[in-house]
Structure formats: C-alpha cells, structure tokens
Amino acid sequence: MSVRWNQVDTPAEVEAPLGDLPAPAKPGLVRRWLWLVGLVVTAGVYVARRLIDNPSGELEMWLMLGLLGGLALTAVAALVRYRDDQRLAAETKAVEELRRDARSTTGSVTVSERPAGDDVMLRGLLTYPRGAETAEDTWSLLVADGDAPGPRPGDPVAVWWAPGTDTVVVRYHRGWADDVRGRTRR
Template sequence: MSVRWQQVPTASDVEAPLGELPAPRRPGWLRRWLWAPAVVATIGIYVTQRLVEDPSGELEMWLMLALLAGLMVTAVAALVRYRDDQRFAHESRSVEALRRDARATTGSVTVSERPVGDSVMLRGLLTYPRGDETAEDTWSLLVPDGADPGPRPHDPVAVWWAPGSDDVVARYHRGWADELRRRTG
C-alpha cells in the first residue's frame, strides 16, 4: 500500500472532492534506455573477440573482462527498466481506480518524528475503515521547515481509497483535525 499525502492550505479543502490526481512520472531517459547502448557495446565486444585471430593471452583476457562487464551493465540496466515499468503500470492502475471509484472516509494516524536537515521526516501508521475491514498502511511525509505542520499522533485525516487500488490519498489540515475533534469529542 502507498499513501499519497496532500497537505491542503485551508480546513475547508480537506473534505473537498478528490479532483484530478497527478499521473505517475516516468523515470528519466537514462534509466529507461541505458540497456540499449549496453547491448550494442556488448555485441561490439563479442564481435571484436571473434574477429581477432590468434589474440595474445593478455588481449583475450581484457576482451573477456570487457564482455563480462558489458553483460553485467546490460543485465542491471534491463532489470532497472523492468522494475520501473512495473512500478509505473501499478501506479497508473491505482490512479485510474481512484479516478473511477474513490470512496471517502476518516482515518487516524500514529506519528513519529525525525529531524532531517532543515526538515522533519514524519512516519507512522494510517488506520481507516476499508469496506468491511480496517486497513493499516505505513506512511512517511517530509515536512520542510516553515511549511504547514504535519499531523499529530492520533489526529484524524480524510482518506480516499478505491477497490482494486493499493494507493490511498490522505488529506490533512491541523485546523480541520481540531474542529473534527471538537465536534466528535
């Protein structure tokens, strides 16, 4: 499960309709296409190895090491491309499911803080009703210095989830959380 945080500017924005979610970003050109030049270079080294007649032992060793290095770079680059494509497809399906059939509910969070430079890394557990069961998703949020403060332990948050999606959207504003606590407490 993946939690997408939206720190909204006003308390009234928390319960506003979900709206358009940003499409997942594709990785950069290098991550997507590094395997292609690695394959070409590896094939070039292999062809060179086959065309050289009666190579010295040292040249044969260097060509074999270059071939192995080319194969390793090709394999790693292809694996990175494969994993990136899987992640992109998964995120695209989740965004589409949220666009089609988002369901709103209220959840709560546990929070732990850790300073990171000029920011604070918040992490915890998001708990919310999901159909007939209670879902628990881990989350993290980097709050830059000077930004709106993140959630406090056991604060309520607005949660959107959809059947068939592993992603949820959690919206938070401290004023909204305080108002909800006053109304229900």
C-alpha cells in the same frame, strides 16, 4: 500499499471532492534506456573479440572482462526498467481507479519524527476503515522547513481509496484535525 500525501492550504479543502489526480511521473531517459547502451557495448566487445585473430592472453582477459561487465550492466539496467514499468503501470491503474470509484473515509495516524537536515521526516501507520475491514498502511512524509506542519500522533486524516487498488490519497490540515477532534469530544 502506497500512501500519497496531500497537505492542503485550508481546512475546507480537506473534505472537498478528490478532483483530478496527477499522472504518475515517468522515469528519466537514462533509467529507461541504459539497458540498450549496455547491450550495444556488449555486442561491440563480442564482435571485437571474434574479429581479432589469436589475441594475447592479456587482451583476451580484458575483452572477457568487458563482455562480463557489459552483460552485468545490461542485466541490472533491464531489471531496473522492468521494475519501473511495473511501478508505472500500478500507479496508472491506481490513478484511474481513484478517478472512477474513489471512496472517502476518516482515518488516523501514528507519527514518529526524524530530523533530515533542515527538514523533518515523518513516518508512521495510517489506520482507516476499508469496506468491512480496517486497513493499516505505513507512510512517510518529508516536511520541508517552512511547509505546513505535518500530522500529530492520533490526528484524524481524510482518506480516499478505491477497490482494486493499493494506493490511497490522504489529505491533512491541522485546523481540520482540531475541528474533527472537537466535534467527537462533545
């Protein structure tokens, strides 16, 4: 499951309609096309090896190492491209499903903190009703120094989910969480 955090500026924005979600970010050119560079280098080394008549043992070794290195680079870069394409397709599908059939509910979070320089890394478990079941997703959120504070353990959060997708959008504001806690205690 993928949890997208949306820290809002006012308590009223937490339960506002989800609105338009940003399209997923595409990987950079190097991540997308490094496999092609590796393939061209590998082909160039192979052609060089075939054109050299009777190479010395040392040159033969370096050409083979270059060929193996180029093949390794091509294979790893192709796997990175494949995984990036899978992630992009899943995130695009999730955004489309959330735009089309978003359902909202209230969930709660567990929180653990870890300092990360001047910032704080929050992580924990998000629990919310999803249809007839209760879903539990792990989450993490980097709260930069000067940003709005993140959730406290047990705080309520607004959760948007859509059937057929593993991505949820979570909205949070500390004032809203205090209001919800106050209403449920009465």
